[in-house]
Amino acid sequence: MRIIDLSSPVDAAAWEPDPVVHHILSPSQGARHMAEEMREHLGIDFDPSVLPDGELLSLDTFTLTSHTGTHVDAPSHYGSTASYGTPRHIDEMPLEWFHRPGLRLDLRGRPTGAAGVDVIEKELARIGREPEPYDIVLLNTGASEHLGTPAYFTEFTGLDGEAVEFLLDFGVKVIGTDAFSLDAPFGDMIARYHETGDTGVLWPAHFTGRRREYCQIERLHRLDSLPGPYGYTISCFPVKLKGAGAGWTRATALIDG
Numbered sequence: 001m002r003i004i005d006l007s008s009p010v011d012a013a014a015w016e017p018d019p020v021v022h023h024i025l026s027p028s029q030g031a032r033h034m035a036e037e038m039r040e041h042l043g044i045d046f047d048p049s050v051l052p053d054g055e056l057l058s059l060d061t062f063t064l065t066s067h068t069g070t071h072v073d074a075p076s077h078y079g080s081t082a083s084y085g086t087p088r089h090i091d092e093m094p095l096e097w098f099h100r101p102g103l104r105l106d107l108r109g110r111p112t113g114a115a116g117v118d119v120i121e122k123e124l125a126r127i128g129r130e131p132e133p134y135d136i137v138l139l140n141t142g143a144s145e146h147l148g149t150p151a152y153f154t155e156f157t158g159l160d161g162e163a164v165e166f167l168l169d170f171g172v173k174v175i176g177t178d179a180f181s182l183d184a185p186f187g188d189m190i191a192r193y194h195e196t197g198d199t200g201v202l203w204p205a206h207f208t209g210r211r212r213e214y215c216q217i218e219r220l221h222r223l224d225s226l227p228g229p230y231g232y233t234i235s236c237f238p239v240k241l242k243g244a245g246a247g248w249t250r251a252t253a254l255i256d257g
Contacts, residue, residue, distance in 0.1 A: 001255065001256055001257075002257075003252050003253070003254060004220055004222070004225055004232075004252060004253040004255065005221075005222065005250075005251075006070070006138075006146065006223065006225075006226075006234075006236075006251040006252055007220070007231060007250050007252070008063060008068040008219050008220070008221040009067055009069065009072050010025070010068055010248070011063065012062075012073070015152075017196070018065050018068065019227075020062060020068060021062065021063035021064070021230050022062055022210060023060070023063075024060055024149065025058060025059040025256045026055075026111045027058050028054050028055045030055070030057045030058050031048035031051055031054055031055055033061070034048065034057070040146065053061050055198070061121070065158075066090075066244050066247060066248065067218070068248075069248055070217065070218070070248065070249055070251050071217070071219065071221045071238070071247060071249060072090060072098070072236060072246060072247055072248075072249050073085070073206075073209075073215055073216040073217075073245065074088060074092075074093055074095075074238075074239040074244070074246060074247070075087035075215070076089045076207050076244075078206050078207060078209035078210050079208070079210045081115060081210070082211070083210065083212045084211070084213055086211075087210075087213075088246065089241075089242070089243050089244055090239075090244050090247040091213060091240045092126075095237060096134070097215065098108055098136075098174065098235065098237045099233065099234070099237070100134050100135060100136045100174070100234060101132065101135050101230065101232070101234070102129050102135065102230065102232055102234035102253060103127075103129065103135045103136070103229060103230050104137075104228075104229045104230070104248075105120065105127075105138065105140065105229070106123060106229070107119065107140060107141045107157050107254065108142035108224075109142070111139070111157070112154075112156060112186040113158070113184050113236070114154050114158050114159060114163075114183070114189075114205075115157055115158070115160065115161050115163060116159075116162060117163050117166045120159075121166075127229040127230070129229065131172050132170070132171070133165060133170065134171060134173055135171075135224055136172075136174045136175075136234040136236070137172050137174070137175045137176065138174060138175040138177070138178075138217075138220065138223055138234070139159070139175070139179070139182075140178045140224060141156050141177060141178055142178070142224075143155070143156035143177075143180065144178040144179075144220070144222065144223070147221065150236070151181055153185065154186075154187060156180060156181075156185060157179065158179060158182055158185070158205060159175075159183070160184075160201075160204050162204070163205075164204070164205045164208045164214075165212070167194045168208070168214055173213075173215065174217060174236070175217070176217030176218075176234075176236070176251070177215065178219070178220040178221060179219070180219060182205040182216045183203050183206055186246060189202050190199055190201065190202070198236050208229030217236055217251060220251055226253055229238060232254060232255045233255075235251070235252050235254055236251040236252075237249060237251075
């Protein structure tokens, strides 16, 4: 089996609207930290200098949002109520959704904004296959070329609400994108709202999740490294964050043989 990594890194050196903070304790600092913790919480005195090279274990502390790096959005991220009942958190979602055949749609070269049903229909006709129930649909927009820069958050193609509904009608439960969001960039949506006064152009892909239960994978990476539009299994189990609206994932494609 060949495994292709489809995840973008959590990198404190990369540009983020919510900056990542990465605090590192070296192995020697970790030894002193452990000794201090044992003394404070367990009443045990221990001299870390007796350890080999005075070192124990390193320790990394990251400060970041649950939407940093490749992550899965849960229904509770889309709103506090839904027409189908109480939206579930990420730790409540069925794992069966996140280990399924993948279907990649090529949206590269499209302008910044929201693609509609016509775009999806044309791409499905090109690849000669429609989604099966529970397939994980992946949108290769080319946005990952800007990863780590401000452009990653402002220049990409999302879906409009009708396009999301169209994919869900096939029985799809998980839609992934290599972009920052499944919706169009914030600036594009708000500009269209100011121009038209239509609130329906604001976050329609996300708000579809208030009517129909589904998950998004955002900030995927290297979707062009897949061997084709289908023929592999996507594995993207979200981290079990209790009561959270999203969870990080190490998304991969599994290719037999």
